[in-house]
Amino acid sequence: MMKEIKENSELAQLDGSNASATITVGVRRKRRAVLKDVTNMSCESNNSGYLHASKVQVQQVSQTESLEDSSIIGMVESQRSSPAMKSDKKETKQENKFQSVIGCRNCASPLPSGSNEHQMKDEAAVCEKLNHLGTLDAVSNSEDPQACTLYAHNIYDTNRVIELDQRPSTNYMEKLQKYITPIMRGILIDWLVEVSDEYKLISDTLYLTVNLIDRFLSQSCIERHKLQLLGVTCMLVASKYEEVCAPFVEEFCFITDNTYAREEVLKMEGEVLNVLNFQLSVPTTKTFLRRFVQVAQASCKESCVELEHLTNYLAELTLGEYSFLRFLPSAVAASVVFLARWILHQPNQPWNSALEHYTNYNASQLKTPVLALEDLRLNSTSCGLNAVFQKYRQHKFGSVATLASTKSVLSAFPNQTDNLNSRDI
Incomplete structure (x- = not known):
């Protein structure tokens, strides 16, 4: 008997269309104001200072864009020409890379490949200085098992490469999007901060949500009335990836005052994942x-x-x-x-x-x-x-x-x- 009750409760939780589940959602969660029309007019009356600041910032972006693009291209080309990115002679080059990444065992700092004795002495001097500061003892000898202190430096070296490969476009608003503006994006994310706080989501979920939004908008043009749908869908995907117990689809529909149906959210979820090729493991x-x-x-x-x-x-x-x-x-x-x-x-x-x-x-x-x-x-x-x-x-x-x-x-x-x-x- 107890087994049947347990199975029935699990089926009720999995069945998103179940009316009782929807009622439970309504009781458990507090209704918040739905995101209003994300247009420039929606915040013009009380955000004149913000609009002016945004215009100045867009001008600053355009002034430094050419300089930063050249540095980005140089960095990407150097990463592509590195041993880790070449397919020929893969095993030999990966071995050389691992030797250069391992570097000094005391400070877990990578040494450049082909380093000579003089470079090793310089690295040893850096290690000695950091040990004097007490930083190495506190960082490399952490008792937290999730800190992965033995190979944390390798993880962060890899993340530095991935952040270049998986970064969103820096000018997709100007080059791709026709119906939305940076102001609308700011309104959406400001609302998502409240949603994440309402559902008590961890901060990693919020950061991944914004990353998914920007990467999707970098590749696909979206209409204005679907911007909020994109926001809640990306938060749903990020919650499934980061949270131990992610909110139900109905809860994200509920938070928009049921502006979007469950089927619309699920359809957008599939579109987002296909556009991003299911690449969700990105450093934020x-x-x-x-x-x-x-x-x-x-x-x-x-x-x-x-x-x-x-x-x-x-x-x-x-x-x-x-x-x-x-x-x-x-x-x-x-x-x-x-x-x-x-x-x-x-x-x-x-x-x-x-x-x-x-x-x-x-x-x-x-x-x-x-x-x-x-x-x-x-x-x-x-x-x-x-x-x-x-x-x-x-x-x-x-x-x-x-x-x-x-x-x-x-x-x-x-x-x-x-x-x-x-x-x-």
Whole structure:
């Protein structure tokens, strides 16, 4: 008898068309306001400052686009010509790659292939310096089994390659999309932040959702009335990938005030997966931020909780900003740590040798994204799309959204010039 009851309950959960399941959804979840018309007029009355800032940011993107495209092409070509990307003599070249990635056993830092004795001495000096800082002990000897400390450096080296291969287009709004604008994208993501908070989804789900949206829009033109459908569908896919217990399809229909039927969401789900070739394992800003924050926490003596909340706040601010697609996720994560340390510990230098070693970014390379991030943070209070600001002004997050810095972060870059050509960011 108990077995039959159990089987019936499981069938009821699996049957999305069951009326009782829909009623349960309605009782368990609180109804939120449906996303309104995602047009420029929908936020014109109270977002004039945001619209002006967006126009300025689009102009800045167009000014730096040619410079960044050249660096991106150079980086991609170098990756394609690397031993890992060539099919001929595969086994021999992969062995050489693994030898270069393994590098120094003490600090888990990759050494270039064919390194000589002088290079090994330099690497040993870096290891000794990092050991002196106490960073290696805290990062490489973590007791967390999910940290994968023995081969974490290999994972992040691979992620740096994948983020180039799987990144969305940086100008799909101008070249492909005819019916939507960056403002509409910002409205959608601002609403999705509230949805993820309502359903208590983990942050990785939100980041993957935005990544799926941008990659889909980079390859397929979509009409305005289907933009919200795309948003909830991508969150459904991301939830299935990241969450232990993903919300039902009916819950995503319910959150849109049943604007879309279950069949429409499932049809869009198949379209999204086919366009993306089922490539869901992609590194996001959160992927790199988790590692970089760990390094930053190992080298600071103050409370690490506030640093973690502040970095999460700054990183989520970038999700709704279309202009930040020109920066790689790893560069955004490094810039977030840079600015967060500056806000909390100014006027001390926010970047050190340990962070430079683990992120592979120096301070001059982060100048452009850090300054863009500071402008975004300062404008977040006056912008009508402030779901992230309202979320992180709560006491449970330490009210980090209300923290103020008395000095501009520009002073942290004395006598430094932009170095975009040396590395794709």
